[in-house]
Amino acid sequence: MKLEIRRAVADDLPALAVADGRAFGLHYSSTDIDDFRPIFEPNRFLLACEPEDGAIVGVTGSYTFDLTLPGGGVLPTQGVTWVSVATTHRWRGVAAELLSRQHREFAEEGVALSVLTASEGGIYGRFGYGAAGRERSVKIDRRLARFRADAPDPGGVRFATTDEVRAKAPDVHRRWAARTPGAVSRDDRWWDYSLADRADYRDGGSALFHLVHPDGYASYRVHHDDHLCRVVDFFAATDEAHAALWRALLGIDLARFITADACPVDDPLPFLLEDPRQVRTTELKDGLWARLLDVPAVLAARRYPVEIDAVLEVADAFLGLGGRFRLRGGPDGASCEPVASAPDGWLSIGTLASLAFGTHRGHTLARSGMLEAAAPVLRRLDAAFAADQEVRHGTHF
Ligand SMILES: CC(C)(COP(=O)(O)OP(=O)(O)OC[C@H]1O[C@@H](n2cnc3c(N)ncnc32)[C@H](O)[C@@H]1OP(=O)(O)O)[C@@H](O)C(=O)NCCC(=O)NCCS
CATH class of the missing domain: 3.40.630.30 (Gcn5-related N-acetyltransferase (GNAT))
Structure with missing residues (x-):
């Protein structure tokens, strides 16, 4: 039926x-x-x-x-x-x-x-x-994680109540999102939902504790049986806030281990420590997936660290929204439009998503047969699609 x-x-x-x-x-x-x-x-x-x-x-x-x-x-x-x-x-x-x-x-x-x-x-x-992203979980043995003697120690972190966090965190999150590719916005409804902290969702841990800095915010819960402190939310709009919050978290004396489920692969935390290996990766998975529905609109909306002018033939077997597009872009802006001229590269619309977020390099995609382009084109694509930071969506949805 x-x-x-x-x-x-x-x-x-x-x-x-x-x-x-x-x-x-x-x-x-x-x-x-x-x-x-x-x-x-x-x-x-x-x-x-x-x-x-x-x-x-x-x-x-x-x-x-x-x-x-x-x-x-x-x-x-x-x-x-x-x-x-x-x-x-x-x-x-x-x-x-x-x-x-x-x-x-x-x-x-x-x-x-x-x-x-x-x-x-x-x-x-x-x-x-x-x-379009990579999501890494980490575990740190707090007793072995020592900050480098010359690592930044900006201070400025305080404990906060949920109400204080509710008032301060949205601004910090907006500033964090502005510099983080893949970040999804949180409106008031999402803040209420994220901070509800119902007992059923604590997985045996305590209610949330909140740390705030003028440019950052972290929430964690303590799992006493496992001597564990689990970081649930972490947003830093500046590198100072990042270092200050991690200093506070790694100072939680009675927790032996600190875990965080969304620690970007390029997070600077390991390099704040004497021994970077103490930030142990316990899981690495794909994280955010993206689907372009309007290729010119997406490619024209991002910025490119170096000038790029390339024609890409994009295949979309599912929705037929592919085509041949000329991308011209640089640090100050980009344009992209359908063209009839000969392509420099051939790829599927999914592969284009992997490239467009800067997470996966054209060379890697080409080596797996997902992108076809001559070596000089690949070099240009990799330089142009590079992103300053790894993708992090920041909110499970
Ligand atoms: C994943 C799920 C939604 C698929 O539903 P479904 O109605 O059985 O899928 P369809 O019959 O429409 O299959 C569509 C295609 O996906 C493929 N597919 C279905 N489930 C798949 C899976 N788990 N892994 C890989 N491919 C899968 C089918 O083979 C089919 O491929 P084809 O187009 O090449 O023939 C369903 O199995 C489910 O609810 N799983 C548990 C919840 C879940 O994981 N949801 C996804 C959340 S991100």
């Missing part, structure tokens, strides 16, 4: 939470649902339902964010989320149908970019997404 595909309404939320919980092995409480309600935008969710009883068997949704591109350009972006299909209805093309409708709607609305974080790395390439 054919499934009905429809847009969600506000009253769908409890049933939607049951469907999502089944897919991800969770039981959401009514408090969870109430917390989530303010950030739930029903018109951004598509549902696949059994026509007989209306049961929800497939879901895809999205949130509206502003996202920072390398060089500081900002684009309104859809963050795709809650993608799931009931195990009873798998492998029948339900997810493909929902994602196809959702992304066609994005394109029709003029959304230039969508992003997501993937439960599995093999799912989203076929939908035109490319791995």
Whole structure:
């Protein structure tokens, strides 16, 4: 029997939470649902339902964010989320149908970019997404981590209450986001949601402690049984705030270990220490995935550290939004438009996402057969697409 595909309404939320919980092995409480309600935008969710009883068997949704591109350009972006299909209805093309409708709607609305974080790395390439970031978890044995004698020690960190953080953190976060590629914005609803700190989500740890600096903010919880301090949020808008906050965190005497789940690969923390190896990587995965829906709009919105003038032939088997585009860009701006002239490079729209965020080098993509270009072109592309900092989205969505 054919499934009905429809847009969600506000009253769908409890049933939607049951469907999502089944897919991800969770039981959401009514408090969870109430917390989530303010950030739930029903018109951004598509549902696949059994026509007989209306049961929800497939879901895809999205949130509206502003996202920072390398060089500081900002684009309104859809963050795709809650993608799931009931195990009873798998492998029948339900997810493909929902994602196809959702992304066609994005394109029709003029959304230039969508992003997501993937439960599995093999799912989203076929939908035109490319791995655009890297997400690293670290563990530090606090007793062995000593700061270099000449490492910065700017001070200025204080403990803060949740209310104080709620007042100060949004400004710090905005300034952090402005300099961080891949950063997604947090509006008031997201701040309330992030700081709710419900007991069910503490995973055996304490309630949150907050540290603030005029240019930074960190939240952590203590897991007494494991002698562990887990950093939950960390945003520094300046390098001074970064050093000051890490000094405070690594000074928490009774915690043997400090862990952080989103420590960028290029985080300067290891080099603040006498022994950089003490910042031990416990997991490294793909993090943010991106899908270009309007190639010229995305490429023209970022800045390029060196001048680039190249024609790229971009293939998009899923939505047919590819083509041949000439990119002309530099530190002060960029333009990109469809052309008929001979291309300098050939790649899929997902590979272009990997290149465009500066995380993955053209040389690496070419060596895996995902990008075709002559060696001098590859060198120019790598110089131009380089980003000052690694991608970090900063908010799990
Ligand atoms: C992943 C999920 C949404 C797929 O739903 P589905 O309706 O079975 O998928 P479809 O039948 O539409 O498959 C579409 C394509 O994706 C492929 N695919 C499906 N699940 C996949 C997986 N886990 N890994 C890799 N490829 C997958 C299918 O083979 C198909 O490929 P094709 O187009 O080359 O034929 C579903 O299995 C699910 O809900 N999983 C648990 C929750 C989850 O991980 N959600 C993703 C959150 S980021």
